[in-house]
Structure formats: C-alpha cells, structure tokens
Amino acid sequence: MQRMPVSLFPEVNIPFILVNVPYPGASPEQIEAKVIKPLEEELSGLKKLKRLYSVSRSNFGFVVLEFKLSANEREAFDGVREKIALVRSSFPQDVKEPIITRLDAGAVPLLIYGVATNLNPQKAKKLLDDTLIRALRRLDSVQGAEVLGLG
Numbered sequence: 596m597q598r599m600p601v602s603l604f605p606e607v608n609i610p611f612i613l614v615n616v617p618y619p620g621a622s623p624e625q626i627e628a629k630v631i632k633p634l635e636e637e638l639s640g641l642k643k644l645k646r647l648y649s650v651s652r653s654n655f656g657f658v659v660l661e662f663k664l665s666a667n668e669r670e671a672f673d674g675v676r677e678k679i680a681l682v683r684s685s686f687p688q689d690v691k692e693p694i695i696t697r698l699d700a701g702a703v704p705l706l707i708y709g710v711a712t713n714l715n716p717q718k719a720k721k722l723l724d725d726t727l728i729r730a731l732r733r734l735d736s737v738q739g740a741e742v743l744g745l746g
Contacts, residue, residue, distance in 0.1 A: 610662035611698035617655045617691035619716040627651035637682040641674050
C-alpha cells in the first residue's frame with residue numbers, strides 16, 4: 596500500500612483575486628463611497644464568489660475576492676476584469692487604473708509596512724521606490740517589494 600506524501604506547505608490553489616484602486620489625494624471616506632461601494636455592488640454578482648471584503652485607506656482602496664475551490668481561476672479573473680470595466684466610468688476622474696492581481700496563497704506577504712509623510716503622493720512614491728524598495732529588492736531572501744496606494 597502506498598502512502599500519501601506529507602508536506603508542511605502543501606500546494607493548494609485557492610482562487611483569490613485582489614483589486615487595488617489608487618485614488619491619490621482621496622480620504623478613506625471618499626474612496627469607500629465613490630470607488631469601493633460601486634465595485635462591491637458590481638463584483639458581488641460574480642459566479643462562484645465565496646466571499647468579498649474591502650479596505651478603504653487614504654489614497655487607495657482594495658477589494659479581495661475569494662472564489663469557491665470549484666471556480667476556474669482564468670474565468671474568475673476575466674469576470675473580475677469585465678465587471679470593473681462596467682463600473683470604471685462611474686469613478687471620479689482622478690482615480691487611477693485598477694490593478695487586478697491573482698493572489699497566491701503560498702506567496703502571502705510576510706511584511707506589510709505603512710508609511711506616513713507630509714510629502715505629496717508622487718514624491719513619497721518616488722522616494723520609497725528609490726530607497727526602500729530598491730534596497731529590499733536587492734536582498735536574496737525577498738521575492739518582491741512594491742509601493743501600493745501612492746501616486
């Protein structure tokens with residue numbers, strides 16, 4: 596009789612999709628009312644959607660969508676993109692293009708930093724990209740680093 600292999604970190608493909616929407620200069624309340632709520636209303640009708648939650652912060656908001664295990668990842672991703680296209684024209688003019696990312700449960704961030712500054716969003720992003728992000732990306736143990744929600 597053969598035994599099933601045991602793994603500390605088994606590979607499991609749980610379909611999660613993140614939609615990050617930069618809105619420079621906007622308050623959390625503005626982002627929730629003008630971007631996140633319309634997105635939630637549109638995205639909540641997706642097939643095989645298990646759960647949806649969102650966060651609104653200064654300068655950006657995001658929606659995390661968890662699909663049922665039976666969902667096809669490609670179809671889920673395409674469905675999210677189509678729903679965003681339907682609601683995108685209702686966003687304020689200063690809202691940047693939404694960034695859609697498939698989340699890999701095996702590549703969950705180990706560290707998330709928040710930064711407060713008096714700099715305008717574009718200068719703050721450039722400063723972070725040129726210093727902190729560049730230094731983090733040089734480390735062998737860091738798979739990736741990025742600035743979200745600014746500029």
